Amino acid sequence: MSVDWSKIMKPYPGRRITLPNGDEMVVTSMTKDEIEEVADALVKNVTYHQDLFDLVSSEIITELYLWRENRPMWGCPPETHFCLVGRVEGKVVGVTNGVLRDPKIGCSLHTNTLIRGLQIGAYLWPCKLEHYFDVLGVDVVEASAETPIGSRKLFKTYGFTEHPDKVSHFGTMLQTMTKEQWDRIKAGKLVGELLG
Numbered sequence: 001m002s003v004d005w006s007k008i009m010k011p012y013p014g015r016r017i018t019l020p021n022g023d024e025m026v027v028t029s030m031t032k033d034e035i036e037e038v039a040d041a042l043v044k045n046v047t048y049h050q051d052l053f054d055l056v057s058s059e060i061i062t063e064l065y066l067w068r069e070n071r072p073m074w075g076c077p078p079e080t081h082f083c084l085v086g087r088v089e090g091k092v093v094g095v096t097n098g099v100l101r102d103p104k105i106g107c108s109l110h111t112n113t114l115i116r117g118l119q120i121g122a123y124l125w126p127c128k129l130e131h132y133f134d135v136l137g138v139d140v141v142e143a144s145a146e147t148p149i150g151s152r153k154l155f156k157t158y159g160f161t162e163h164p165d166k167v168s169h170f171g172t173m174l175q176t177m178t179k180e181q182w183d184r185i186k187a188g189k190l191v192g193e194l195l196g
Contacts, residue, residue, distance in 0.1 A: 005079035008103055012084055012131045013196025019118045023088045026195070027127045030085045035064045038085060041092040041114060053112065056146060060095060060110045073099050074169035076107050084131060086113075086124055094120040096128045101142065106132040107169060108143035111154075125154050126189040133182045141177050144168030158185065 011029040045057035080100035096111040166174040
């Protein structure tokens with residue numbers, strides 16, 4: 001299937017979120033000229049072994065470099081890669097990324113934070129789903145929990161549908177969320193205000 005991804009891939013309009021400590025986090029789409037900055041910020045998590053932060057951080061960095069070189073990720077076209085970055089006073093505090101398998105199927109990749117205890121990942125995750133469903137217009141998002149904390153805090157609380165008989169791109173159980181499921185829960189999950 002030939003797809004003109006330039007007509008599908010749109011930037012996230014941005015969201016301003018107040019963190020529990022009162023800091024303001026701004027979530028926006030990153031561009032390729034920010035790859036080195038974001039990868040450098042994530043490097044400190046490569047040696048943080050708790051909750052597999054080392055694995056997830058390494059994979060995000062690899063995906064950013066694959067995007068830079070226009071190489072496919074997990075069987076998905078490189079033109080479909082997007083990365084949302086949370087910043088406080090301009091400093092990177094969290095990252096969440098994804099790709100599209102085709103124009104109607106999103107393939108969630110990772111979410112990682114650089115500051116623990118401020119729910120940054122919990123705020124970034126619905127921004128990614130908002131981007132998939134409300135900006136890019138996909139019908140379903142495929143995902144897979146690589147870590148126990150992700151499974152417990154995100155997938156279960158969001159009501160993803162488990163598919164025990166199917167394996168995701170990460171080699172673990174496939175889980176999915178539809179646009180209809182998202183529309184039912186998004187009011188209770190999205191916080192802050194849109195910028196665009």
